[in-house]
Amino acid sequence: MLNKMNFKKNRNQLEGYSPSLEETSPSVPDALFNKCPECGRVTLSAELSESLLVCPKCGCHIRIPARKRLLALCDEDSFEEWDASVYSKDPLDFPGYAVKLKSSRLKSRETSAVITGRGKIAGMDCALFAMEGQFMMGSMGSAVGEKVTRVFERALEQRLPVIGFTVSGGARMQEGILSLMQMAKTSGAVKRHSDAGLLYVTVLTNPTTGGVTASFAMEGDIILAEPGALVGFAGPRVIEQTMRQKLPKGFQSAEFLMEKGFLDGVVPRTEMKEKLTTILRLHKGGSSYGSV
Amino acid sequence: MDPYKRLQLARKNGRPSGRFYIENILTDFVELHGDRRYADDPAIMAGVGLLSGHPVTVIAHEKGGDIRDKAHRNFGSANPEGYRKALRQMKLAEKFGRPVLCIVDTAGAFAGMGAEERGQGQAIAENLMEMMTLKVPVVSVFVGEGGSGGALALAVADEVWMLENAVYSVISPEGCASILWKDASKVKEACSCLKMTAEDLLEMGVIEKVIPETQPETLCETLKAQLDMAFSALSAMTPEERCEKRYARFRRLGVFGE
Ligand SMILES: [Zn+2]
Numbered sequence: 063m064l065n066k067m068n069f070k071k072n073r074n075q076l077e078g079y080s081p082s083l084e085e086t087s088p089s090v091p092d093a094l095f096n097k098c099p100e101c102g103r104v105t106l107s108a109e110l111s112e113s114l115l116v117c118p119k120c121g122c123h124i125r126i127p128a129r130k131r132l133l134a135l136c137d138e139d140s141f142e143e144w145d146a147s148v149y150s151k152d153p154l155d156f157p158g159y160a161v162k163l164k165s166s167r168l169k170s171r172e173t174s175a176v177i178t179g180r181g182k183i184a185g186m187d188c189a190l191f192a193m194e195g196q197f198m199m200g201s202m203g204s205a206v207g208e209k210v211t212r213v214f215e216r217a218l219e220q221r222l223p224v225i226g227f228t229v230s231g232g233a234r235m236q237e238g239i240l241s242l243m244q245m246a247k248t249s250g251a252v253k254r255h256s257d258a259g260l261l262y263v264t265v266l267t268n269p270t271t272g273g274v275t276a277s278f279a280m281e282g283d284i285i286l287a288e289p290g291a292l293v294g295f296a297g298p299r300v301i302e303q304t305m306r307q308k309l310p311k312g313f314q315s316a317e318f319l320m321e322k323g324f325l326d327g328v329v330p331r332t333e334m335k336e337k338l339t340t341i342l343r344l345h346k347g348g349s350s351y352g353s354v
Numbered sequence: 355m356d357p358y359k360r361l362q363l364a365r366k367n368g369r370p371s372g373r374f375y376i377e378n379i380l381t382d383f384v385e386l387h388g389d390r391r392y393a394d395d396p397a398i399m400a401g402v403g404l405l406s407g408h409p410v411t412v413i414a415h416e417k418g419g420d421i422r423d424k425a426h427r428n429f430g431s432a433n434p435e436g437y438r439k440a441l442r443q444m445k446l447a448e449k450f451g452r453p454v455l456c457i458v459d460t461a462g463a464f465a466g467m468g469a470e471e472r473g474q475g476q477a478i479a480e481n482l483m484e485m486m487t488l489k490v491p492v493v494s495v496f497v498g499e500g501g502s503g504g505a506l507a508l509a510v511a512d513e514v515w516m517l518e519n520a521v522y523s524v525i526s527p528e529g530c531a532s533i534l535w536k537d538a539s540k541v542k543e544a545c546s547c548l549k550m551t552a553e554d555l556l557e558m559g560v561i562e563k564v565i566p567e568t569q570p571e572t573l574c575e576t577l578k579a580q581l582d583m584a585f586s587a588l589s590a591m592t593p594e595e596r597c598e599k600r601y602a603r604f605r606r607l608g609v610f611g612e
Binding site: 145147148149150151153154156157158203204205207208211233235237238239240241242243244245246247249250252253254256257272273275276277278279280281293294295296300301304305309313314322324 | 463464465466467469470471472473474475476478479480482483484486487502503506507509510522523524525530533534547548549550555558560600601604605607608609610611612
């Protein structure tokens with residue numbers, strides 16, 4: 063399979079990269095090497111997988127499949143998936159949507175653009191969701207909205223904190239107004255969970271934009287982001303069109319948002335588990351001083 | 355009527371925007387300004403007035419009258435401070451126990467550099483969360499354009515109504531056309547695909563009511579009477595009942611398989 067060495071220049075997308083922790087369909091060839099989209103360094107796929115797809119040379123955070131991320135984050139064998147059977151329909155009979163859904167399922171090997179469930183992090187129970195960038199750019203339609211809503215509703219019932227990883231191009235245009243309604247629906251569920259005194263941590267990854275930014279991505283009690291992640295409401299191209307000027311370098315990057323006060327931290331992927339563990343530990347059950 | 359015609363009507367120059375409805379539905383209106391954090395956003399007008407004698411908070415997009423006013427109000431496209439100004443008024447309404455009337459008329463939240471720097475996404479997200487549990491009745495009326503998150507940030511309500519020729523969409527038809535067909539001129543097709551008319555949204559259960567567009571004066575009288583009735587009915591519920599119903603209203607929206 064050496065012939066499948068991939069030299070795509072496509073940013074944050076190593077085609078042919080095969081997540082080692084999930085079932086792989088035999089039709090998808092494994093690449094033995096991967097090339098960093100930023101610096102061009104060629105790394106053994108196994109080594110890159112070990113470093114959670116962070117380039118060992120330049121530190122570029124290559125997009126990681128949602129399932130791999132969750133399995134790497136949770137204690138071994140602790141992740142239990144929820145609502146894996148929820149899938150998107152085509153309520154508006156939107157041109158090309160059915161085909162796009164099909165190809166996204168094949169490409170991502172997932173049934174929707176978000177994976178949800180519960181698991182343990184350093185022994186601590188939490189509810190989790192991770193969006194899948196290979197599934198229509200992690201866009202939010204009814205299926206994503208429903209699954210994310212259920213995460214918060216179930217976490218509320220089971221009194222669990224929620225940790226969520228976002229990557230999204232925004233609302234899913236192909237479901238029309240129904241996709242917009244998912245912003246309100248998910249926000250309502252986040253609010254109820256929050257009002258019950260439960261913790262919600264979001265981790266924004268590259269890119270997080272549009273309707274997801276303007277709903278549950280920005281609603282965390284604590285908001286972290288991966289280095290270099292693009293985070294915004296409007297996409298850079300739209301802003302450039304509006305302003306009729308080029309955007310300065312680094313505009314809407316995680317580091318930029320940090321400076322503007324919209325993030326609690328920019329955390330490299332390789333240190334994320336440790337950071338989340340500490341945060342979870344610090345929020346375990348109320349005040350030790352008694353009722354304050 | 356075909357959806358593209360409706361879009362043109364919704365955007366038509368001279369079509370009444372927020373201010374017109376405030377002035378013709380409420381009496382004793384006192385405009386209140388600013389978000390107390392950064393600025394006053396003229397794209398959103400807000401304040402308190404009397405609706406058939408009852409104090410209500412009103413929050414409205416205003417696109418502007420003449421060209422100078424339009425520029426001043428950024429054509430009704432709010433910056434984050436606009437949404438924060440709206441939230442501040444909602445919190446005041448909650449404190450003083452009066453209902454909230456939102457009048458929506460925007461092409462969308464502004465996509466500028468300043469808007470991004472000051473957290474457009476965060477501002478909208480906060481409104482969505484806070485409106486869901488706002489203790490007082492909220493009714494949103496779409497009077498022209500309802501563009502995406504910028505419209506929704508004033509529309510997490512107990513009831514959402516639309517004027518007959520208003521539109522409400524997740525993306526502008528131009529944006530949709532350029533993504534879908536790489537051709538922004540296919541706006542007509544996009545309008546049909548997006549199902550953005552009041553009629554369509556009523557059928558999908560996304561809105562409660564379509565208000566027929568009669569002459570402006572009679573239209574305002576109709577709105578006034580209907581709002582008065584709606585607020586009376588909503589006020590008969592407890593805040594808990596209202597919030598539960600509001601949550602359920604949005605909770606059921608979505609079509610998926612399982
Ligand atoms: Zn690199």
